[in-house]
Amino acid sequence: MTARERDVTATTSSEPHTPSPSGALSVRARRPRGYRDALALMTLPLLAALVLPAAFAGGGTRRWFGGRSESQRAEAQAAKDAAAAAFYELDTAQRDLRISIETITAVDDSPAARRAVSDFEALGRRIDDASGKYIEAVDAHDLDRDELEASVAAHARTELTAAKDELNRVKGELDRYAQGLGPLLGKAETQLARLAPAVERARQALLAASNALDDVRGSGLTADDLAARLAALGPELTKLNQGAGQHGVPETLERAERVSREAGAVRAEAERLPERAAEIDHRLVSLRTRAQALTTRAGQVEPVLSELRRRFTAACWQDLQHVPDHAAENVRQAELKLKEAQAARDAQRWPDATSLLSTVRALLNSTDEAVSAAGDRLRRLNAVAKDPQQEIDRTRFALRDAQRLAMAGRNTPDPRHARPLDDAVARLDRAVSSLEGRHPDFWHFLTETEAVRGAAARVVSQIRGERGAGA
Known part of the structure; x- marks a missing residue:
């Protein structure tokens, strides 16, 4: 059964409807006399076409009094059928539009969305007014009554036609409103279409991160910091599983994207961890070798200073006097930091190990520059003194x-x-x-x-x- 067929069945049912906050449903809670018959005639036009001519031809049980009265009755009935059709079209359009409004409010809380909801509520009140006039017109006239006067039938036709025109006018307003709702509805539908894939991507990202962490631990690395970061995403996954109905569509989308991003980062770091450990091991060996070489080079600075003191004025070498002592101290500090870095690596405290190795490198760079400056000074002074x-x-x-x-x-x-x-x-x-x-x-x-x-x-x-x- 289609959505429209369900609406028709609900409309023609003898069971009362539950009043809605706005719209025609609040009016339809009252059942007018002849209202069910009007909808039945609208939904079964072929049956009406077969029954009515037979009745007017004398095949029924109704007694007929005069051709003019029956002509007015037929015109009034046609007006009633047209009004019923207009009422049904307006009701269907309002139902469809209410679904669109609910879609927008589930996603969008912008001023434009709130204004659209307010406009829809105002339209609902006008729909209620038009529907009320229609129902009053239907209730006021029993077109199946025997001995229906021509004047009464004409008056019924006039009121029913006016009710139909009012229903059509409000339907036109509703159509124009629906056209203006397009951008907001499109945006909302786009976000809703993104929701399920985004949540699924977040779940898959968490699973991939967990698998990568298991692989790393299998290689002998603890990765405790990555495990803690992954565990912190557990409450976020719980909220994602609770759904957008509880937490809202925009918030759920933002949460899903954040979880995907953070889980992806954990996975990437976990996959790179073996390489990072090997890189730290290599840097430890390389910096130890460099520190030893600088210890040897620093011991050669003193002979260079002796020659500078012997051949050139004090202004040419005074700023280099403390190089040997500073070089020795820097190398000593570098060796201490190397021991701390080794301990951090053994404890798999990777950020600490990386930071300490950077400090060692800076100390050795400074020492290298100072030691090289002494030899470079002597070379340049020799060259300029000669020519x-x-x-x-x-x-x-x-x-x-x-x-x-x-x-x-x-x-x-x-x-x-x-x-x-x-x-x-x-x-x-x-x-x-x-x-x-x-x-x-x-x-x-x-x-x-x-x-x-x-x-x-x-x-x-x-x-x-x-x-x-x-x-």
């Missing part, structure tokens, strides 16, 4: 390159570019002059030439940026 002109030429080339770019396409340079370049030229000249004397400060000279090249590079970058923006 400072190479450093001077390198710096002048950078300045000339920047000056050519500043003059490209111009008769005079932009002061914003010319001024820093002129200052850089003067700074270079002062640095060259500082080499004169018995004990020149070669380190000061090197830092000055490096600063001059940096100033030239900034001007070049500024010019190119301005021209690129102008293009």
Whole structure:
């Protein structure tokens, strides 16, 4: 039996309906005289077509008085049938639309949805009014009464026609309202269509995470933190199983997506855990080897400092005096952190082990830079002491390159570019002059030439940026 057939059966049943909050059903709780007959005639048109002509032809038991009276009776009956059909169409449309409203309210609590519900309730009151007038018109006139006067039949026809027109008018309002409901209904139906797949995906994600965790534990890894995270999703699964009827569609969708996301993360970490353990083991070995190598290199810093002290002024090596002590301390700290990292790895505290290894790496990087700085300082000082002109030429080339770019396409340079370049030229000249004397400060000279090249590079970058923006 289709939904419409069930509605017709419910409408024509002799059992009373339970009043609904709004709509025609609240009116239909009263059974008008002739109402059941009208619906029966509407739902069985063929039977009515066969019975009525026979009755008018004299085949029935009714006594007939005059052709005009019977003509008016027939017209009144036709008006009654038309009104019954209009009433049924309006009732069916309201029933269908109520299902749409319930779909929207189950999903959407936006102002637009609340306004749609309010408008539907207002339409329901107008439907009640129109249905009440129809029922009153039906109750007021017994068209099957013997000796029905023509004037009474004409009056009945007028009232029933007016009731039908009012029902049709309200039906038109209901149709226009239904058309405007399309976007909200589409959105709600889309969310409802997403609900079941989303909940199923969440369940499958939890199952996959649990299976991945079992596999990891089978390999000898405990993964206690992942197990705790997975256990925390248990209450969420319970709420998903309770359904959207209890927790609401939007909340259930959001919960399903969150559970899927978090369970997926647990699964991914569980699947990667063996690889992560192997990676930590490799880093432990690698950093131990590096710490040992740095211990050896740190022992070579002192001879380098001795040569720097012997051949160059104090300004060239003073900042390196504490490198040996700092290097030894950093290596000692790194070795302690390596022991802590090993203990964390043995306890399978993976985040702690990873954090400690990062600390070890930072300590060793700092030590490596300090130890390398001493040897690099000696190499650069030896080179400039032997031939400072190479450093001077390198710096002048950078300045000339920047000056050519500043003059490209111009008769005079932009002061914003010319001024820093002129200052850089003067700074270079002062640095060259500082080499004169018995004990020149070669380190000061090197830092000055490096600063001059940096100033030239900034001007070049500024010019190119301005021209690129102008293009």
